[in-house]
Amino acid sequence: MTWIHPLAPQTGETAEVLGGKGHGLVVLRRLGLPVPPGFVIGTAAGRALRRDGRFPPGFDAELAAAVARLETDTGRRLGGPERPLAVSVRSGGSVSMPGMMNTVLNLGLSTEATAGLAAETADPRFALDSRRRFLAGFAAATGRPAGEGVPEDPMRQLESAVRAVLSSWDTPRARTYRELHDIPHDLGTAVTVQAMVFGNRDERSGTGVAFSRDPNTGAPVPFGEALFGCQGEDVVSGRSPTRPLSDVAEREPGVWSGLLAALDRIERHYRDACQVEFTFEAGRLWLLQVRPGGLTGRAAVRVAVDLAAAGVISRREAVRRVGPERLDHAGTPRLAAGAEILTRGLGACPGVATGRLATTADRAARMAADGPVILVRPETSPLDLHGKGALHCRDKEGRSA
Numbered sequence: 001m002t003w004i005h006p007l008a009p010q011t012g013e014t015a016e017v018l019g020g021k022g023h024g025l026v027v028l029r030r031l032g033l034p035v036p037p038g039f040v041i042g043t044a045a046g047r048a049l050r051r052d053g054r055f056p057p058g059f060d061a062e063l064a065a066a067v068a069r070l071e072t073d074t075g076r077r078l079g080g081p082e083r084p085l086a087v088s089v090r091s092g093g094s095v096s097m098p099g100m101m102n103t104v105l106n107l108g109l110s111t112e113a114t115a116g117l118a119a120e121t122a123d124p125r126f127a128l129d130s131r132r133r134f135l136a137g138f139a140a141a142t143g144r145p146a147g148e149g150v151p152e153d154p155m156r157q158l159e160s161a162v163r164a165v166l167s168s169w170d171t172p173r174a175r176t177y178r179e180l181h182d183i184p185h186d187l188g189t190a191v192t193v194q195a196m197v198f199g200n201r202d203e204r205s206g207t208g209v210a211f212s213r214d215p216n217t218g219a220p221v222p223f224g225e226a227l228f229g230c231q232g233e234d235v236v237s238g239r240s241p242t243r244p245l246s247d248v249a250e251r252e253p254g255v256w257s258g259l260l261a262a263l264d265r266i267e268r269h270y271r272d273a274c275q276v277e278f279t280f281e282a283g284r285l286w287l288l289q290v291r292p293g294g295l296t297g298r299a300a301v302r303v304a305v306d307l308a309a310a311g312v313i314s315r316r317e318a319v320r321r322v323g324p325e326r327l328d329h330a331g332t333p334r335l336a337a338g339a340e341i342l343t344r345g346l347g348a349c350p351g352v353a354t355g356r357l358a359t360t361a362d363r364a365a366r367m368a369a370d371g372p373v374i375l376v377r378p379e380t381s382p383l384d385l386h387g388k389g390a391l392h393c394r395d396k397e398g399r400s401a
Contacts, residue, residue, distance in 0.1 A: 004041050207277075
């Protein structure tokens with residue numbers, strides 16, 4: 001059995017093998033869009049690790065060969081003192097579970113490689129910032145304290161990170177998420193390993209999330225958020241205040257035009273609204289993930305109607321796309337003009353909600369028994385899932401938001 005698959009246009013494996021993330025990246029490569037080179041450790045390897053407690057026979061040799069091919073493709077060497085290669089290690093099940101499993105970025109930045117990156121870029125601050133991010137992410141994923149017990153050997157780093165990402169399929173938060181969304185526990189996750197592109201490289205670098213259509217209204221205009229001089233985890237965590245996606249057009253028009261072209265091509269391929277995660281390094285755009293659709297309520301209704309009117313989909317398919325659960329939220333009201341503003345924050349999803357405020361996940365879970373609750377946190381964290389889960393369950397019963 002083949003455990004590792006190239007992230008290449010000719011790859012014919014399904015999302016059940018490559019995971020949703022890996023399969024989406026293969027689609028982007030087929031569409032001729034910019035995707036960092038890499039490879040995918042298939043879901044079968046994760047199931048074997050869960051079953052036997054170790055990687056399957058032949059896995060180590062395949063991993064070494066995949067890294068060697070990636071080094072050849074990039075002209076870099078993992079952990080090398082000159083032109084070092086750093087990689088991202090991301091989970092991706094066949095069914096999307098955003099934020100529920102581990103991720104390790106900047107892997108391969110040993111002490112020697114960090115010095116090499118600083119020399120190559122003439123920017124020690126950037127190199128040290130990337131190294132710091134690696135240590136923190138590796139420690140969080142593997143349970144090792146940052147700066148202690150982190151191997152200098154990049155292959156040992158990679159093996160540990162892959163094991164940690166695959167094992168995170170069985171963390172309590174991941175199991176809770178699957179139970180809430182009726183996802184089978186035996187599917188397992190794939191792992192996507194890609195050459196790093198650095199949104200924290202310089203003032204012409206950044207990262208963001210972009211929708212091909214406004215997820216609040218369904219209007220056919222790009223919508224999203226971006227951060228400059230940051231990496232992807234800064235956007236999804238909510239730790240840093242984001243900028244409107246339109247700021248990319250003002251600061252990096254080349255990136256903006258490439259992003260618009262990519263959104264149009266992806267939407268035409270999927271025949272649906274889409275969203276992408278992207279990074280740009282020194283003015284060059286890279287796509288890191290794609291998801292089709294994902295809109296709810298009135299936005300989903302409008303997109304289905306617009307696509308049917310344009311002849312992209314049939315009227316019959318448009319009706320099938322808008323299920324009863326979406327119609328329930330199609331008339332979600334907006335805040336009245338002139339309402340008194342107590343504070344501002346980032347919404348975890350589009351729409352409007354009402355309820356009492358809870359500032360901890362534990363308190364939200366308790367309060368949800370007595371009516372609608374809104375969980376307010378300094379940043380988005382998978383550790384709060386049990387509080388979100390209580391709200392989700394109540395919402396399905398019509399008693400909470």
